[in-house]
Amino acid sequence: KQEVTQIPAALSVPEGENLVLNCSFTDSAIYNLQWFRQDPGKGLTSLLLIQSSQREQTSGRLNASLDKSSGRSTLYIAASQPGDSATYLCATGGGGADGLTFGKGTHLIIQP
Amino acid sequence: DAGVTQSPTHLIKTRGQQVTLRCSPISGHKSVSWYQQVLGQGPQFIFQYYEKEERGRGNFPDRFSARQFPNYSSELNVNALLLGDSALYLCASSPRGQGVYEQYFGPGTRLTVT
Numbered sequence: 510k511q512e513v514t515q516i517p518a519a520l521s522v523p524e525g526e527n528l529v530l531n532c533s534f535t536d537s538a539i540y541n542l543q544w545f546r547q548d549p550g551k552g553l554t555s556l557l558l559i560q561s562s563q564r565e566q567t568s569g570r571l572n573a574s575l576d577k578s579s580g581r582s583t584l585y586i587a588a589s590q591p592g593d594s595a596t597y598l599c600a601t602g603g604g605g606a607d608g609l610t611f612g613k614g615t616h617l618i619i620q621p
Numbered sequence: 622d623a624g625v626t627q628s629p630t631h632l633i634k635t636r637g638q639q640v641t642l643r644c645s646p647i648s649g650h651k652s653v654s655w656y657q658q659v660l661g662q663g664p665q666f667i668f669q670y671y672e673k674e675e676r677g678r679g680n681f682p683d684r685f686s687a688r689q690f691p692n693y694s695s696e697l698n699v700n701a702l703l704l705g706d707s708a709l710y711l712c713a714s715s716p717r718g719q720g721v722y723e724q725y726f727g728p729g730t731r732l733t734v735t
Binding site for chain 2 (some may be wrong): 513543545550551552553554555558598600602606607608609610611612613614
């Protein structure tokens, strides 16, 4: 059974810093990995999707990497802004019909 | 284009009652999945439907059921509600049923069971 762990559980940094969020998974036989953002009480916003054959994906100030062999993914946020404050979730997809497996998320606060 | 929509936004029910939640996928998407998110946890997979058939089921009791309609919208039903069913219920859509494609989530339905 796939297990996804996100470290740290919470992070508070000053505005302008570059930061890295970590995601690890136990079963490397994944089809893809997706990073999401969730604002309090809201749904999930997809940030980046990395297919298993890819090493990284970039969107604006966000860069996500994937190392299947070690069971790890990182989300890099450059030049953080207060509007980046949210919970960030990673999820693995097995390629079948068993849905996504999520971590518990990293609660990020960017101090103005 | 409209994203994934869910109704109602909020719902309060009493233990033992039944509830129906609704989801409309992004236009052109044929797969709908349901997730339960308890406060402080990541979402947990409940069901996936593709082309009106159940394609996957998570570890949830038979009190949970769902269906998908010809227009690809979906309903999630929960019978005999328990306090532990209080959660944010999320619907996600994707173009096809395989787990290859990016999942797009709706705003969720907040269910409170008293």
